[in-house]
Amino acid sequence: MEEKNSKEINLLQLITLLLDWLKKVFIGFVNILGSILKLSYRQFIVLIIVVGVSVVIGQYLARKSARVYKAEAMAMIYGSDAQTVIEISKQLENSSPLNPLTTLGTKLSLPDSVAKNIVEFHTYYVIDYMKDSVADIVDFKNNHSLTDTTNIRMKDRVYFRILTKNIAQVPLVQEALLNHLNNNKVLKDGFENKRNEYSQKIIICDIELKRIDSLAKVSYFKENDKQLRFDKNKLIVGEQQKQLFWGELLRLQELKSIAQEKLSEFKQPINLPSDFVVIPIPINGRIKYGIYSLLIGYILSLLIAVILENYKKVFKYLRS
Numbered sequence: 179m180e181e182k183n184s185k186e187i188n189l190l191q192l193i194t195l196l197l198d199w200l201k202k203v204f205i206g207f208v209n210i211l212g213s214i215l216k217l218s219y220r221q222f223i224v225l226i227i228v229v230g231v232s233v234v235i236g237q238y239l240a241r242k243s244a245r246v247y248k249a250e251a252m253a254m255i256y257g258s259d260a261q262t263v264i265e266i267s268k269q270l271e272n273s274s275p276l277n278p279l280t281t282l283g284t285k286l287s288l289p290d291s292v293a294k295n296i297v298e299f300h301t302y303y304v305i306d307y308m309k310d311s312v313a314d315i316v317d318f319k320n321n322h323s324l325t326d327t328t329n330i331r332m333k334d335r336v337y338f339r340i341l342t343k344n345i346a347q348v349p350l351v352q353e354a355l356l357n358h359l360n361n362n363k364v365l366k367d368g369f370e371n372k373r374n375e376y377s378q379k380i381i382i383c384d385i386e387l388k389r390i391d392s393l394a395k396v397s398y399f400k401e402n403d404k405q406l407r408f409d410k411n412k413l414i415v416g417e418q419q420k421q422l423f424w425g426e427l428l429r430l431q432e433l434k435s436i437a438q439e440k441l442s443e444f445k446q447p448i449n450l451p452s453d454f455v456v457i458p459i460p461i462n463g464r465i466k467y468g469i470y471s472l473l474i475g476y477i478l479s480l481l482i483a484v485i486l487e488n489y490k491k492v493f494k495y496l497r498s
């Protein structure tokens with residue numbers, strides 16, 4: 179009985195300690211908030227000036243001519259694989275306007291009026307859950323575990339993203355991008371090799387279909403020798419069944435249909451099921467940048483206020 183009471187007391191003490199800690203945290207938070215409010219009141223003019231300048235800068239960066247939009251598309255790969263396409267795309271991702279030979283306009287053969295409006299270009303892996311050949315998520319952070327054998331990177335597709343200032347030029351960029359990738363020697367060789375492979379499968383299936391069909395006709399109309407045998411306590415004279423090859427014929431036809439379907443998809447090494455889709459909400463919109471500028475301006479004003487109220491102590495510390 180005494181042991182039970184002792185345990186109950188210990189539990190009550192633990193709850194009391196937890197409540198006391200939460201109380202101290204809450205009081206500390208209120209004190210900090212109060213100190214910030216008093217500092218803001220004392221340095222109200224500094225706060226207004228800094229926040230105002232920050233808002234002006236934020237709205238300037240969010241002006242109509244400087245707004246940046248996302249354009250995204252899923253790209254299907256025929257013949258090669260996703261890793262090869264991403265390695266080739268790194269040349270575009272790492273383009274720089276500092277050197278004429280490394281600009282995006284030079285690599286994509288785009289005029290300067292179009293290339294200057296492209297802010298960034300990125301290529302991402304696509305993740306397939308449960309290995310069901312369905313694209314489930316795009317690895318935008320590029321941090322998917324390579325040891326995960328269930329959720330794997332898809333080899334037959336990648337995801338393209340373009341950041342541009344002029345959404346009207348997206349079709350021109352799309353055409354130039356596909357032209358650049360589809361004329362790459364590595365991708366073209368992989369495409370042709372895989373295409374020839376499916377063509378040869380169809381030819382082999384046609385040859386085997388004719389051979390088995392001929393064999394089936396010969397076997398069906400062939401006069402078999404009479405035979406005597408027992409089957410389940412029955413005396414059977416001659417062969418009562420004919421060997422048919424319909425199973426083999428259906429299997430070959432199935433393989434041929436799969437190869438024909440795959441071959442019909444092989445139009446070019448990289449193909450977009452749908453064109454680039456432009457997201458109409460800019461990444462640097464006025465509302466978004468307005469909120470960011472208020473928060474950044476307020477934090478900067480607090481830092482400046484602290485320095486102004488303690489600059490003597492700072493100089494004294496530096497002199498010492």
